[in-house]
Amino acid sequence: MDWNRQLTALNYFLANMYDEKEETKRLSEEGGLNKIQIRFSEQAITNWYNILRHAAFEEDKIIRFLTFITDTPQEKGYKNEFLKGIIENIRQHTISKSGPDTTMDWKSDTITKADKEKLMGNRSNILPISFLEIGMDCSKAVARIRVGNELGTGFLIANNWLITNNHVLDSLSAAESASIQFNYQLSKKGNHIEHEDCELDPGNGRFFTDEKDDWTIVKVKGDLNEKYGALRLAEKGISKTEFVNIIQHPEGGPKQIALYNNMVTYSDENIVQYLTDTLPGSSGSPVFNTNWEVVALHFSGGWTSEPGNANPVYRNMGLNIRKLVKVLQDNNL
Template sequence: MANKLDKIQQQALQRYLKFEKEHQAENYAAATEEKMMTRSSIINHHDNLAIERIINKSDLFPIAHLQAGLDVSKAVCRISIRGRSGQLEGYGTGFLVGPNLLLTNNHVLETAEAAMYAVAEFNYEDDVHFKPRDIISFRLDPELLFITDEALDFTLVAMEPYNANAVPLATFGYLPLLPKPGKILEGEYVTIIQHPKGGPKAITIRENEVKFISSDYVHYVSDTEPGSSGSPVFNDQWMVVSLHHAGVPDPTDPNKWIANEGIRISSIIQHLSDKRSSLETEQARKMLDYLLSVVMPGSTKAPMEVGVLASDWYAEATGYNKEFLGKEFIVPLPQLDNEMKKDVAATSEGKETLDYTHFSVAMSKSRRLAFFTAVNIDGDQLVDVKRKNDRWYFDPRIDKAYQLGNDFYKSNDIDRGHLVRRRDPNWGIDAVKANEHTFHFTNSSPQHKNFNQKVWLDLEDYLLDNARDHDMKVSIFTGPVFRDTDRNYRDAQIPNQFWKVAVMVKDGTELSATAYLQTQENMIDGDLEFVYGQFETYQVPITKIEELTGLDFGELRKADPLAKGQAARVKRAGDISI
């Protein structure tokens, strides 16, 4: 083991010196404009300080950063390496990367036999009073799944779902591996959670500058010790950017270190993808598929289950309430024109809308998507319902043939975009039920992930945040614009534009209704690849939405401050007025 580790360290040193020479020769700029654009694209848009940290080297963090670090640390464990007779041979670090899946170094667990006798120990750490927590140990299950690679120095191994005391491994969560580029730039800092020298869990936080990034490796200046091999290396957003595996020795003094080296997550994921077909059992392939469905290049979509809710889930759902804003401010559903009425997917009772908890949906049979959705939002009673899974449902009240299901969304960058946002109807005593109701295919529409998770989300955030911050009641109508020229894909069409109409009572005396139009028209090329920078948001007259969709909003158009005039481009959420 010692000779192998020496070899790994010398190889790391040679790579480090090579990269250093190349960067000096190129007068390398750590953060080009293109790289910075990629980096910023995966930062949570609520993290207002992130770009300041990257560009101006600010040390300011939201206080929640510390809690987020504690949360991810639960998935990190000490690995006790034992021989066949149970004798202790050494320590390493590992971390959970999926349900029942552990990632560490090849030089920590070289063979399935070594994994068979090893033990993963969670909670090996001190509490705030410097007292040790109770260690919770789990056995590994290499017979179920074991993938290792000496060149990339990683091992992925299955674990038992429950330990001898019936404690579920799921208690400790897992760290998703996202191979999308832009998780770290040279000149940024990384954080490492580890078990140095096999001791209690420790952290080196931020004073660890990334020096070089290559196709397979990341080099960073950091404090680690023997036993830290197999540790997760995080960026400032607590995303895993590499698997720590070796120190880089000082070429002039073998007792000193000049840097550390980690294996890039994208390289590990690519190797796992290549190995998938060689796995012998269906169960092992399913475990790896779950991991890869979260992390396949170009996709950050979570694995999804498809289900059907029982009829009693719909029995008491009253849907959208037209008197929600007050009996003196009645806001009825928009009316379908005659052609749309012929195309509407009616229930067995003949209803043109599907009623859910606090919202309703009118479906097009030909497009298998909603003509519109309508939701009531009570900002004073909003409940924060956590998103626990990604299970979507067919609505049994209409034919499944009229609902665009999950096959359309597989293996591409198209999201199941909520039309009624998941959080919008989650208020009052039925909040949990409302949350579940939003996960119907009737409430989804194809949206490119960069549109759904950025531009569309910004508008949704703005509307919901205003309702919550001002304890307002708001009714919102949402839908796609259907055109014959919409892109055909997998026997369906992807809408180019989406709209919203937000209605509230202004100053307690009159209705105010504002309409917004957002486009993803130039979002994709022929292969569904994202084209950056083509998203636009406009505040438009309600009459424009009527013209584009064929819907009739009736008297509501009189409450529109843009009843006269042209579309107004919205550059940021703060420009929107409701």
């Protein structure tokens, strides 16, 4: 199995979860790997790179190893949805679509203690219970996109248009072959529920895309708004230190939500940057404000470090939704 972005994400994820060398030796042995053939390191990132390079040499081997972590109650990764999504992707030979690494384009400073204290002083984190109900309604409009063996996320807006990234649907032919999967998620009992595969209708001027700003707007077949609703696009932008939430299909797996500890760190007329957790496969996800209005189209993330934190931090970026509102208005969509 060749090294890919999915294994890179897994590398960082496991390095944060299991950062002690001796612990990874124990885990490797119990997970069925030959630890004599692994060069263990004191640095967690390097250590896990060496472990995964060994495990990924055979597809069955890495699946057994990761399954041991997710199926063993004593392990930190027990029942972890991200790890289970990776396993499923390896089995199905699918790869989650991912935007460019934006580490070098990170525009904001670390959120300071003063910023956080200001937040706590000015804003209550107590919300009406209807916040969750509205969020569940909004989640219906978020879908997994599958093009061949590649996976991403998209969402419905009014008049049966679907928004995603250009790097998820980059051409008319990709849109014509894509499967748009609604309700690809788990039930409250943890079981897969029945999902619906839908098609797009991109012909006759119903497909718009922009590689530079990384967006695609395309018509869906039928009246899916009637069944799954439509997300509202925010009429104004969002500011630094405001909170955001993302409904997504991380690693192309079941639908999930990043709901807390999510803070905007930079915003201008083009982009919004935030600390919300996402992973490859989340490309094309809606970034919501606390009123469940879409404020950005998520398109990329990157690993970086911040002062006082030895562990890498995955920071994210999306296109300011106001740019897409203008596109919709200019084209009378």
